[in-house]
Amino acid sequence: MEHYKVGEIAEKIGINVETLRYYEKIKIMPKPKRRESRYRFYDELDLRRLLFIKRAKELGFTLKEIKELLNLKIESTATCGDIKHLAEHKLTDIEERIKDLKNIKNVLIKLINQCVCEEVSTEDCPILEVIEQKIK
Amino acid sequence: MEHYKVGEIAEKIGINVETLRYYEKIKIMPKPKRRESRYRFYDELDLRRLLFIKRAKELGFTLKEIKELLNLKIESTATCGDIKHLAEHKLTDIEERIKDLKNIKNVLIKLINQCVCEEVSTEDCPILEVIEQKIK
DNA sequence: ATAATATCAGTAGTATAGTACGGAGTCAAG
DNA sequence: CTTGACTCCGTACTATACTACTGATATTAT
Numbered sequence: 001m002e003h004y005k006v007g008e009i010a011e012k013i014g015i016n017v018e019t020l021r022y023y024e025k026i027k028i029m030p031k032p033k034r035r036e037s038r039y040r041f042y043d044e045l046d047l048r049r050l051l052f053i054k055r056a057k058e059l060g061f062t063l064k065e066i067k068e069l070l071n072l073k074i075e076s077t078a079t080c081g082d083i084k085h086l087a088e089h090k091l092t093d094i095e096e097r098i099k100d101l102k103n104i105k106n107v108l109i110k111l112i113n114q115c116v117c118e119e120v121s122t123e124d125c126p127i128l129e130v131i132e133q134k135i136k
Numbered sequence: 137m138e139h140y141k142v143g144e145i146a147e148k149i150g151i152n153v154e155t156l157r158y159y160e161k162i163k164i165m166p167k168p169k170r171r172e173s174r175y176r177f178y179d180e181l182d183l184r185r186l187l188f189i190k191r192a193k194e195l196g197f198t199l200k201e202i203k204e205l206l207n208l209k210i211e212s213t214a215t216c217g218d219i220k221h222l223a224e225h226k227l228t229d230i231e232e233r234i235k236d237l238k239n240i241k242n243v244l245i246k247l248i249n250q251c252v253c254e255e256v257s258t259e260d261c262p263i264l265e266v267i268e269q270k271i272k
Numbered sequence: 273a274t275a276a277t278a279t280c281a282g283t284a285g286t287a288t289a290g291t292a293c294g295g296a297g298t299c300a301a302g
Numbered sequence: 303c304t305t306g307a308c309t310c311c312g313t314a315c316t317a318t319a320c321t322a323c324t325g326a327t328a329t330t331a332t
Contacts, residue, residue, distance in 0.1 A: 068266075
């Protein structure tokens with residue numbers, strides 16, 4: 001079985017050595033085995049776990065949620081449905097964020113379109129006016 | 137002219153007193169006038185500034201960006217175009233975030249649809265399999 | 273007048289996800 | 303056998319946006 005030093009596995013995954021130590025600290029990665037020199041050494045399982053973390057992060061899961069996923073994975077009582085619930089929850093969450101951002105986007109577009117004035121002073125800027133409008 | 141104590145203005149805006157002191161610390165709000173008792177007191181201008189901040193935050197601007205907006209606003213040399221550029225930059229930023237989230241959403245939907253198994257153990261969970269798939 | 277509430281200043285803590293630093297020990301190449 | 307690269311650990315710092323706490327004044331209500 002292949003094994004890697006901390007710098008090697010970090011490079012393979014494309015993360016920082018410090019980040020790996022951080023993952024160990026927050027217990028999303030288990031304490032790795034050590035050589036006599038006290039150097040950490042990692043195996044294929046660690047590699048897979050790190051890649052799982054990376055992929056799940058790309059899916060918008062937080063480290064805390066990824067930890068949950070990984071824990072469910074090793075709990076023998078956990079079902080695939082448990083995982084599905086986490087995924088569904090995350091989906092709702094992301095849909096919510098998309099909705100919010102779209103609203104923001106529309107307001108910004110309206111604001112920007114009202115502005116045709118490179119030379120006008122900020123005194124008469126329609127963007128600022130609109131941001132303030134809701135205030136008056 | 138109306139004036140408010142820190143707790144009054146905080147309640148009016150719907151923020152925390154501590155948050156107001158924080159805004160003062162990071163210089164997004166100016167140092168307010170004081171009574172003899174050293175109590176802060178705020179006026180209508182402060183109220184408007186706070187509401188501007190609140191509204192801009194809703195538009196997805198960070199406090200740092202809002203500070204920029206407010207600074208441009210008082211710089212007499214700044215043009216409406218300067219404001220527009222900030223708004224456009226924010227728009228690009230938000231469109232980017234929407235795109236990313238949509239990708240994530242699609243992957244999550246695919247994952248969830250593959251899972252029809254409330255009772256299956258996490259060993260055979262297709263969601264976990266897919267997250268891992270890109271690894272193998 | 274006294275009790276309750278508000279405010280003061282400064283510091284520390286929260287959450288998220290890391291990054292940086294420094295001095296000591298270890299490993300590999302020339 | 304020395305030099306440079308790598309790793310060790312612990313701590314502190316970054317960024318963002320707040321929130322909490324403490325002990326001392328100040329104001330307000332009864």
